[in-house]
Each structure stands twice: as structure tokens, then as C-alpha cells.
Amino acid sequence: MKTRLVPAWASDRILAAIYSVDSSSLMDWQARHFPVDIFVGLADRMDDLVRSARLVAPAMVREELDKVGTAGLKRWTDQHADIFVPVSRTA
Amino acid sequence: MSTSPSIPVNPDVLRWAREESGYPTERVAVRLNVNEERVRAWEKGERQPTERQLEELAKFLRRPLGIFFLSQPPRLAPLGAEYRRLPGVTPGRESPELRIALRQMLTRRETALGLMEELGEKVEPFSLRAHLRESAAEVAARLRLAMGVDVATQLAWPNEWRAWAAWRSAAESLGLFVFLFPSVALDEVRGLAILRDPFPVVAINSKEMPEARAFTLFHELVHVLLAAGNEELPAIREQRPARAWDAVERFAESVASYVLIPEQALREALGSGVVARSWNLPEVRSLARRFRVTPLAMATRLRESGHMTWTKYSAWRHRWDEFVATLRPRRGGFATPVEKAVNRAGRPFATLILEALAANRITSVDAARFLNLKFEHFEKLGDRLREDALGAGLGE
Numbered sequence: 001m002k003t004r005l006v007p008a009w010a011s012d013r014i015l016a017a018i019y020s021v022d023s024s025s026l027m028d029w030q031a032r033h034f035p036v037d038i039f040v041g042l043a044d045r046m047d048d049l050v051r052s053a054r055l056v057a058p059a060m061v062r063e064e065l066d067k068v069g070t071a072g073l074k075r076w077t078d079q080h081a082d083i084f085v086p087v088s089r090t091a
Numbered sequence: 092m093s094t095s096p097s098i099p100v101n102p103d104v105l106r107w108a109r110e111e112s113g114y115p116t117e118r119v120a121v122r123l124n125v126n127e128e129r130v131r132a133w134e135k136g137e138r139q140p141t142e143r144q145l146e147e148l149a150k151f152l153r154r155p156l157g158i159f160f161l162s163q164p165p166r167l168a169p170l171g172a173e174y175r176r177l178p179g180v181t182p183g184r185e186s187p188e189l190r191i192a193l194r195q196m197l198t199r200r201e202t203a204l205g206l207m208e209e210l211g212e213k214v215e216p217f218s219l220r221a222h223l224r225e226s227a228a229e230v231a232a233r234l235r236l237a238m239g240v241d242v243a244t245q246l247a248w249p250n251e252w253r254a255w256a257a258w259r260s261a262a263e264s265l266g267l268f269v270f271l272f273p274s275v276a277l278d279e280v281r282g283l284a285i286l287r288d289p290f291p292v293v294a295i296n297s298k299e300m301p302e303a304r305a306f307t308l309f310h311e312l313v314h315v316l317l318a319a320g321n322e323e324l325p326a327i328r329e330q331r332p333a334r335a336w337d338a339v340e341r342f343a344e345s346v347a348s349y350v351l352i353p354e355q356a357l358r359e360a361l362g363s364g365v366v367a368r369s370w371n372l373p374e375v376r377s378l379a380r381r382f383r384v385t386p387l388a389m390a391t392r393l394r395e396s397g398h399m400t401w402t403k404y405s406a407w408r409h410r411w412d413e414f415v416a417t418l419r420p421r422r423g424g425f426a427t428p429v430e431k432a433v434n435r436a437g438r439p440f441a442t443l444i445l446e447a448l449a450a451n452r453i454t455s456v457d458a459a460r461f462l463n464l465k466f467e468h469f470e471k472l473g474d475r476l477r478e479d480a481l482g483a484g485l486g487e
Contacts, residue, residue, distance in 0.1 A: 024454035031466050032455050060146070060156065068459030070467035087142060087156070 018054045023064045026057070026077075031070045050080050059084045098145050100159045102136035105148075107164030109134070112152045113187035122151045153191055171327035173197060175284045175314045176336065182327045186279055192272035192294070196285065200268055200292055202461055203440055206447045217266055217288045221316035223342055227395075230316070231349030234309070237265055242356040246381060254383035255301040262308055263439050266290060267315065269308065271297040271435050282307035286318040286325050297434070302385045309347035317343070348392040351384050357396060370399055370407055372414060387411060429471045432464040442476055445469070 029046070030036055036043040049055040062077050062084045069077075077084070109119055109130075116134070120127040123144055132138040140148065149156040158165075170193050171182025185193070207214055219237060221230045235241075238261035248254040259269050268290055277298050285292035293311040295304050317323045323339060324330075331339070360381060361368075368374060370393070372386070379389035390407050393399035399407070426434065433441050441462060448458045448469075459466045 023456045027455040027459075027466060064456065068456055068465055070465070087146075 018056060019049065021055065021057050021061070023057075023061045023068070026061070026065060026073060027069060030073045030076065036072070036076070050083055056083050056085055059086050096142060097139040098142050098159075099139055100133075100145065101162060101164075102134050104159055104161050104164050105140075106134040108148070108152050108154055108158060111167070111190075112154075113185060113190045114152070118187070119148065119151065123147050153194070169327055170194070172325050173285050173287070174326055175286055175311075175318065175323065176326045176329040177280055177283055178340065180280060180326070186275065188274045188276075189279060192275055193283075193285075196268075196270050196272065196292055196294055199270065199436060199440060199461070200285065200287065200290060203268065203443055204290060206443055206452060209452050210443075210446060210450060214289050215266055217291055217315070217319055219265060219316050220320035221313060221322070221346070222320045223317070223322050223339065227342060227345035228349050228354055230313070230346045231353065234312070234316075234346070234350050235353065238262065239264075242353060245383070246356075248383055251301040251383050255304050258305040258308060260438070262293065262312060263437060265312075267312075268292045268440060269437050270294045270440075273297045273435070282311045284311040284314045284318070286315065288319065291315045291318075300385075302379075302383055303388075305351060306347050306384060306388050309350045310343045313343040313346045344391070345395060348388060348395060351388065352382050352392045354396060356382075357392065357398070361398065368398075370403055372407075372410060375407065375411075427471075428464055428468050429475050432462045432468075432472065433475065436462060438476060438479060441472065445473055445476065 034042050065073055065077055116127050116130045120130045133140050145159055240261050263269050272294050275296055277296055281299055282295045295307050375390050376386045379386040394404040444458050444461050447453045455466050
């Protein structure tokens with residue numbers, strides 16, 4: 001018998017959720033715990049979130065990642081520049 | 092011209108942030124590419140900066156953007172309450188570069204103490220003391236004993252870089268931080284001490300050449316010891332007249348020179364022909380190289396112990412200054428990002444950050460920010476620190 005991990009009402013909310021992430025989330029994902037060349041499925045799911053405009057981050061996150069991040073993460077942020085929004089829009 | 096929207100901020104906070112960083116309105120105007128009148132209008136509340144301008148201002152003043160949204164300026168202790176009295180520096184009138192450096196080092200120390208507590212490390216009070224009534228040789232001998240550096244080890248160091256690294260490590264073992272600070276003119280400050288307990292800070296201007304760094308390190312360390320012995324106060328409270336303060340400075344210099352060149356070791360190096368020496372430049376340079384100190388420090392030391400008369404010292408000093416004036420400006424060597432980070436913050440701090448990261452007490456972004464090092468270099472940083480620890484364990 002197939003069991004649901006989350007109830008239907010919660011599932012709908014999750015599908016509608018927009019994730020606003022900070023620098024650490026992106027760093028821990030790519031540079032520390034789940035490198036994109038190994039955890040390919042996770043990277044695809046993140047790309048899905050970006051495509052459906054459900055992943056955003058303040059523009060300053062991009063600047064911070066440029067300063068402290070890895071070359072791979074810099075490439076990823078360059079390819080997904082649309083997720084970064086000015087502080088005034090996030091406020 | 093910026094088209095981003097204006098942001099309502101408290102003008103008092105804007106003025107505080109600028110003044111606290113030591114910048115006049117003119118410097119802010121130039122950096123933000125606006126008229127100086129515009130900056131003044133922001134600080135009077137007559138106009139508001141745009142979001143872009145506020146972000147640029149935060150970067151320029153090295154403050155988090157959020158600080159501009161405080162309802163009133165924060166109350167911070169003046170920087171002059173933190174560092175020792177410095178020749179030529181008036182508390183509250185430090186250069187912006189020095190103020191930034193001080194703030195960064197104070198934050199680094201606070202970060203370290205917080206992490207040490209979180210990681211369950213025991214933090215002991217700083218226990219070494221010095222008193223002006225003691226002889227310089229006595230204080231120096233106590234310091235060398237505490238650091239565990241014998242003369243044979245010192246004379247075996249192959250170059251000035253190894254000597255500096257070893258002295259730094261020995262000083263750090265006493266329970267203090269040794270930091271390097273960049274971007275401050277040597278004319279303003281060569282070194283400074285932050286008189287806190289536990290873990291006081293001794294800081295060296297990174298422009299200082301390696302053989303001079305050790306002298307500055309011990310000079311500053313003596314000020315820490317004197318403060319611990321209630322012999323001196325932080326800059327803002329130190330009220331001695333100039334002449335009395337000069338005596339304190341001379342004591343610190345003298346102890347530093349005795350630490351680097353103990354009397355017995357100097358006598359042995361000189362052998363029996365002390366009086367016959369002419370003390371020309373090559374002779375003093377050769378002797379200085381042996382101890383990995385600057386020729387000037389060696390000449391001062393020879394004078395202190397009476398091996399060189401004041402007359403000979405003055406003549407030597409004159410010739411030395413003339414010689415130095417003919418030298419080309421020294422070019423900085425190449426350092427990798429990891430080396431720069433470790434040089435700046437020191438091995439104990441870098442190690443602590445890696446431990447805190449491994450224990451999930453800080454994020455990777457925190458770690459990179461604390462060390463001012465991109466996260467992609469952290470693997471090399473770990474390798475470097477392990478190699479250093481292994482080298483120290485093998486007695487290198």
C-alpha cells in the first residue's frame with residue numbers, strides 16, 4: 001500500500017511555497033554537503049524551483065557568494081541571476 | 092544617476108556610521124560619486140539615499156546594511172578605550188584605515204572567545220605581568236622562559252620568515268592573539284596592543300618586514316604585560332606626561348631587545364674582541380642576521396649593553412639612515428589566499444574556525460567571512476594547518 005509522506009493539504013501548500021534562501025543555504029548545498037555533480041537529482045529539483053519562480057534570494061546574497069563562494073557556485077548564480085531580487089522588493 | 096528608490100533611514104544613524112568610521116563627508120561623497128552637499132542633506136534628514144547608495148555606503152564603511160535601519164545610533168565604547176597609548180595617535184582621531192583594522196580585530200577576538208566557549212575550551216586569564224621597577228633583562232628572561240624558546244633554537248632558524256613564524260607561535264602559546272593588519276601606513280602605527288583579558292591582542296602592521304615584526308611583537312607584548320601589572324592604561328585613560336610616557340616606551344623597547352638578543356648570547360656571539368670592533372655597517376648587519384633581527388635593533392641592543400658608546404651609536408645610526416635611503420622600496424612577496432588568511436588572523440584563530448565549522452557551530456559563509464577567505468580554499472587551509480601542526484610537533 002502506498003503511504004503519503006505528507007497530507008494532501010500540506011502537499012498543496014508545499015507545491016505553492018516560495019523559498020527565499022540565504023547565502024549559507026546555497027553554500028551548504030553546493031560547496032559543502034551535496035555537490036551538484038554527485039547529487040544530480042537535487043540540482044534538477046532546484047532548477048525546477050527556479051523555473052517555476054519559487055526560489056528567490058536577496059541581491060546581496062549574490063554579492064556575498066561572489067566574495068566567499070566557490071567557482072562552481074559563482075557559475076550557478078550567474079546562470080540563475082533572475083532569482084536575486086533587490087532588497088527593496090524582498091522587504 | 093541611480094534610479095533605485097529612496098530609503099527612509101534615521102539621519103542620526105547615517106552621521107554616526109560615517110563619523111565612527113573616521114571619514115569626513117567629502118570622502119563619502121567621492122566614494123558614492125555624489126555632491127558633498129547631498130551627503131550633508133542625508134545626515135540632516137533633508138533627503139534620503141537610494142537603496143543602491145545605501146548599499147554602497149555599507150560597503151564603504153564596512154558595516155552591515157541593517158545598521159542603517161536602527162532607530163538610533165548604537166552606543167559603543169570609544170576605540171581609544173581598547174588599545175594602548177600609541178605615539179602620534181590621538182584617541183578618536185585615528186585614520187579610517189586604523190579604525191577599520193581595530194574594529195575587525197576586536198570583532199575577531201570576540202568571535203574567537205564566543206566560539207571557544209561554545210566548543211567547551213577552557214579560557215584562562217592572561218597571567219604574565221611586568222613592572223617598571225624590574226630590569227629589562229629580568230622581564231625578558233621571564234618571557235623567554237614562558238615561551239620556551241632557547242638561544243640554540245633561535246640561532247638555527249634558517250631565515251627571517253621562519254624566525255618570525257616561530258616567534259609568533261611562541262607568543263601565541265602565552266594565551267594571546269597575534270594579528271596582522273593591512274592598509275595602515277607604517278608612519279601611523281607599526282604595531283599595537285589591545286589591552287583585554289583574557290586573550291589580549293598584539294597586532295603588527297603587515298607592511299612591517301619580517302625581521303622587524305618580531306621586535307614590534309615583543310614591544311607590544313611588553314605593553315600587555317605592563318597593563319596586566321597595572322602599570323599602564325588604555326590610550327583614552329593614559330594621562331602620563333610625554334617624558335614619563337617616553338620612559339615606558341623605552342622600557343618596552345629595551346625588554347623587546349633583550350628578548351630577541353639575551354645578554355649571554357650576545358656576549359658569546361661577540362667573543363672576546365668587543366672593544367676592538369669598529370661597528371661598521373657590515374659588522375652590525377652580520378651580527379643582526381645571526382639573531383634574525385634588524386641591524387638597527389642590533390645596534391640599539393649593543394648600545395644598551397654598553398658594547399657601543401652613544402657617540403658610536405649616533406654615528407652608526409647616521410650611516411645606517413643614509414644607507415637605507417639609498418635602498419629601493421621593498422617589494423612584497425607572493426602569498427596564496429590561504430597564506431594571507433593565516434598570516435592575518437594567526438593559526439590559533441584559523442584552527443578555531445575550522446573546528447567550529449566541523450562542529451556545525453558556524454556556517455560555511457560565517458567561516459569564509461571570519462577568515463576573509465573563499466570557501467573553495469578551505470581544503471587547502473586544513474592541509475596547511477595540519478602540516479604546520481605536524482612541523483611544530485616535530486620541533487621544526
